[in-house]
Amino acid sequence: MSVSGQPVLRAAVVTLQGRREDNQDFAAIAEPSPRDAAARGFVAAVADGIGGARGGRVAAEVSVRSFMEAYYGLSETLGMQQLLDRCLGSANRWVHAMGRLDPELAHMGTTFSGLIFRGRRAYLVHVGDSRIYRLRGDEPELLTSDHTLSGPGLDHVLYRAVGLDPGLRIDYSVYPLEPHDRFLLCSDGLHGSLQQEQIREILQERATPETTAEALARLAFEQGSQDNITALVVDVIALPPAEKQSLRLAIESLPLLDLPEVGDEVDGFRLERLLSSGRYSALFLAADTLGQDKPVVVKFPHPRVASEREYYDAFVREAWIGARVKSPWVGEILEQTPGRQSRLYSVMPFYPGASLEHELARRPRIGLEAGIDLALKLCKAVHALHRQQIVHRDIKPDNVLLDPEGGLKLLDLGIARLPAWDEDQADPIPGTPSYMAPEMFQGERGSIATDVFALGVTLYRTFAGGAYPYGEVEPFSTPRFGSPRPLTAHRPDLPAWLDAVLARAIAADPAQRPADAVELAYELEAGLEKGGGRRPPRRPLPLYERNPLQFWKAVAALLLALLAMAGLRLSLSCRPPSEAASRNNPLIHDNGDSR
Template identity: 55%
Template sequence: MLSRYDHDLRVEIGFCTETGRRRDNQDYVAACSGPLGPGSLHGLVAAVADGVGGHKGGREAAETAVRGFIEAYFASPETIGVARAAARALESINGWIAAQARVDQKLAGMATTFSALIFSRRSAYLAHVGDSRAYRLRGEDFEQLTNDHVLGRGESAHALIRAVGFEDVLRVDHASHALCLHDRFLLCSDGVHAFLRREAIRKLLAERVSPQEAAERLVAAALAAGSDDNATALVADVVDLPPADQGALSQLAAGLRIGEPPAPGEVVDDYRLERIISQGRNSRLLLATDLRNGRPLVVKFPLARVADDASRRRAFVNEAWVAGRIRSPYVGEIVEPEEGRRTQLYSVMPFYEGETLEARLARAPKIELEEGLSIATRLARAVAAHRAGVVHRDIKADNVILLKDGSLRLVDLGVCRVPRLEDFCPEDIPGTPSYMAPELFLGASGDEASDLFALGVTLYRAFARDYPYGEIEPFSTPRFGRPRPLIVKRPDLPAWINAAILRAVAADPRDRFGDVVEFAFELENGALRNIAPPATKKPLYERNPLVFWKSLSLILAFLLFLALIPRAWR
């Protein structure tokens, strides 16, 4: 089952339920999508209920809870919000089931566990009561999102203390979880989780088969493990996410305080800061551990006194906005913390294990042709974010991470120029002078041509450990003549690499490639062309050895004559 709404949010769901050794199946599972269309907030509901065993009407309670919740939720106005609509729907269903249990002897004691996930925009809202469970697999991290409402001790350790229909006033656990691409969620009854170890559940989910097949495998494994209860599993995969909304991002940024960047050893919003990875003119990056799941992350704090608060908040919005729109294995991602967790302005990113290109240049051996071409083609694909209207404006070796697995990530998109978003004030637009195109020194705000120039300088530096126009000091006004040929620094490289990179760093934008894609094509196919090396004047020794030796002999004779003159005057 593939459900899609809000244009880009896609959640693929599969579920399975089996009676097992019981006489009948008192579990109920369902998933339903709300209205399609831009701005729709109702989203998609997935729910599992397990009728309380030993009571009449267990199956009726489970089915009523799921079906009634879905109908009541989608009947709610979107203006009240997802969480409030879910709470109202579950309260009404609880009241109806509790009333039926009192007035109908055939349904006396009817009650059910209930766990639901509502996928809306970029969040999953969880409503839970009882001992059914919800799990989330995110990369290698596997987390149980719910707590069992049971006694937990003695012979009645598994006896429920909360369920839909038990009381007129229902106590429900509510939570909101930010979605990440490729998150996998599991809802299951105790007929599954009570008979499978946590690690067994994780391994089955991590096999990454389709949600339907994963649900069927979980149920089959529980039954094979001796489950004597009904077994139900629902698996949901987040296939795609909608882009972050500019208004919501701006509102979030406006509500976050800006303070001094913390130091290693401090804990901020359950992120334990381990060590400083880097500190530039605009931000401090720290390696952190998420104390909620143990995951290593990188937290970036803006530095004070670099730009005004409005510019720092705009950088935060830019980075989050771009992260929601560019899906590239070569561009750094942003991790969105759970709703309400962040109390100050910072960004959270995955921890990419590797080193920056600048760090790679500081050690031996030098970058050879094969390694350099691999970096060049991947980096060109990363910069091709121009197709989404994004201009990076700070491409440099320090912002390129070379991962241990051989891949690459272009990071630090906080100062990028994006469509339909307000740009920075000219004085707040950063740039590293040695990577800046000539037009930027004249007041241009940056475009695809200037990004192409910075990409060319980065690749020139990767091979030569130098800059094509020399290192440019901050606050200087450089003059751009002819760039120094790359093969002067690296005569072992082929001429076509020299030609391609020198064209990318041409002082006049009109002399550069038409776009980054054309440059990438040249890098990938340049070896097929027979480009003659640039003409250089041969020394006299090679052009005419006889004239060379005659001239040298004449010079030596003249020097000897000068040396003998003082003796002749004695």
């Protein structure tokens, strides 16, 4: 199922008569026209009839078919809860009336469990003891409650069902969708015969919906189910992007209030610890009491610094980006259930670890290979944004979270630039001055080239132990960009090719920088592969370069010794030969008498 503006789904249903004489279950997945699907999304429903063979089947089928027909036919001006109440209410009135008028349909009724997949949400409507499970990650969650009596032998007795009474009270809830969510709608012939662990194991196999539904139904039959068995499986393949206007309307309806305190509970989020409090916002570690105390981070804006419009724009940006960018390297924004949020804030998963800025202050200097590994992950995060035409505009070590297991998250998208959106040119250009490219001080509002510059400064500081290539820039000042200080001035142990690559990334002229984060990543990888991770060993410096005075002293001493030796040889050669030497030397003749 794929329609513009709606989630992409894959679904399948399997229903077995089982050991009954007939099948009173009925399940369906709506097949609306493209126009209806684009406007209303998709419907999946399961019903389990009661009250006799013919009556139970009629009640189940009529309820599902009439619900779907009414859903796509009623006015779009109705709110979703009111619309669903009317859809199932009309089926309830017909089933109840026919159960009183037609003897063959006496006392008929049915359970009903349905999901409407619309936009980025799933709307649940339920009555009876059929069930809906959601598998997100590895654990299935039961989303419905059985409307049966409690007590020995009474767990099959319904006190709420379609057709039991003239009026019908339904359970209604809304769930934000995520890619890869898996839903199971089933009758009690299935869940009454299988343990939760068995359902979990089959859903976790992530086989196709057809295979999964068949496996669940067959296992329930093999384990002795005495009822009809129905399994309807829906997989969420992809979600449509969130719309700016709807986000803005939803966010601007939320008041901007004073900061809460540790220990407060806000909309079910119990604030346990203050993580940070900056100029613009405060971050709290919180427990989501409505989500099994799952740890999250809640970001509240400071109401005293910026205008309200700027705050709302920042939260709209984060929500819009969070709906579009799904990357293991970019921090996620958690969408909240409609009606839960009573004030302005945003919610993120809790990521363990510390910021890169924090690590630079306490770690020894990072090695070449570890630094390149970090750089490549950060390049992937930046590319994930650029691929969606999003410019971060505030890449810096404070906004890079390092996971203890080696992961990385790029955070804080509140001042990101979205070129498709109108931007007030009178607004100040946001960013942290020390990471802003020279052209941003001349009016450039942010581009891929400026993000590459900020990325280069961040990586330079990572290798340089926190030092800035152009020096730290004070707020409200206009820096001069001359020649950056070479990286090797801080780290002579690092290779020259790394200095050259980062020098390109932080070039004052944007035309000299890598075209994007992908090109920068390629240059870093190529340098590590071809240039190697070590400098070639240096030759020892000669004494002349190390200590010229000592060198000349040694030369003088050597010359003196040579002169002394030369003088000694000269004096020996000038002496007359001795008598003994004359007698023994046949070349010397005696001038005396020779007889």
